[in-house]
Amino acid sequence: MTHAPNRRRWLTAAGASLAGLWLAACDKLTENPRSAAVLKSAEGLTRRAQRLVVDRKALAREFTPADVSPDFKANGSTNPDDPDYVAHAAKGFADWRLVVDGLVEHPLSLSLDDLKKLPGRSQITRHDCVEGWSSIGGWTGARLGPLLDQAKLKPNARYIVLHCADTLEQTLDGTGQYYESIDLIDAYHPQTILAYAMNGQPLPIAHGAPLRLRVERQLGYKQAKYVMRLEAVADFAHIGRGNGGFWEDRGYEWYAGI
């Protein structure tokens, strides 16, 4: 019995060392490219499973004006200092134009007024940040599907890349510029719009003025702000660091439906 305290101390130390080993092992497995690839493989499974059980046209829930968040949080860039963007903002985006190019038959260059004449949609939806919080906001914008029909996608176009005006991270090779990409299922979803108004007002700079994407069945980082150019591509390996978006290049899932 006199050994009991020693034994207890030994067991505590052994327990703590095991816990430490377990944590160190998990960190190592996170950093090892081979095990990281295994963990990452679940993303493809999730995307395929959701595409299988979720109808292509199934709508995200819409809310009433009474549900709108008074404190809608703005994440990422909230006031870009890129010179081109600052110049556009100073002129109230009067000379700003959205370029639509890449794998399209008819490249477009559209002003805000042009966009407002396109088939549009208003919706009050929930914005889910990857961090875990949600805010509800009302959006009005041009539906992406009809806009792409106007530009007429070439048969080999598979993704729409959204190039943005803001540099979210300073890098030497320019890969700190924000961009995102979605596939054609989401591009043609009825709730996918290029929004120029939020809660009945022109889109504020913090939320992406003059134009942001709303792709309602995915997380917040897919909702690209300060959109300057849509590029139809067959794949996005040559853009940024090749993963289809700013946050995707930094480890986040390309399919952000979960």
Add this chain to the structure above:
Amino acid sequence: MTHDKGAKPAKLLVYRHAGVTRATHWINVLALSLLLMSGLQIFNAHPALYWGAKSAFSHPWLAMVPGEKGGQPVGVTMVGSHQFETTGLFGYSGHGDKAEPRGFPAWATIPSYRDLADGRRWHFFFAWLFVINGLVYWAMSLINRHIQRDLWPKGWQLQPAHVWREIVTHAQLKFPKGEDARTYNILQKGAYLAVIVVLLPLMVATGLTMSPGFDSAAPWLLDLFGGRQSARSIHFISANLIVAFVVVHLAMVVASGTWNNIRSMITGKYAIEAEPGVATPAATGDAA
């Protein structure tokens, strides 16, 4: 069958756990441990919880935030309008130059450092393993009648007098011997069924409710749980209840014979002790 030497009561090795029960148990141990720790990593990205569809940022019902006291950083946990100083555990933790504002401390999260993207990868990978493992368990345990035979309470076990007697003997850490040790008592059945039928499926359902993609296919989930932020809160509470179950479960394993229990979950064999004076059941106080 084996018989111990000396004065010890006779022991009988019975086959207690089917192979599928043992395999799914240990896979669950692995998956749930990693899901818990990667889940805490995800929680740390926004260590605050709300009720309803959206986040009312100024009114979380639970939040773990950094604060300041006498010029020193402290961790503060807020529950409703109550505030608790939880430095080193919740809100602010770490030693030396690694001290930083964070919900749960480094030793509780995967990875140990702050990394939401990798935390999500761990979480969703093991969520798939957990779901597949759970489906195998459910299917096989219905087919081999483990759930109906071993876990579902018998009518007489639900009588209040019986339940109360089990609570009293359990609280005294008296464990059944002889024939009674072959089957689960009502408290075990209740605890196991609560986890298997309620808590674990609830984790999956509330987890899926947080997926904006899945919500469009099953909007009724949002109504069932009262909105995405409510689902996140219930996911967190239910994870805590599972941790509480595991703590009690492990305590009971130790109290009722550590190695015998662990062996039975590895090889399937469980040793039961014959009751002293087993020939006259009426002589024991608890024989009915």
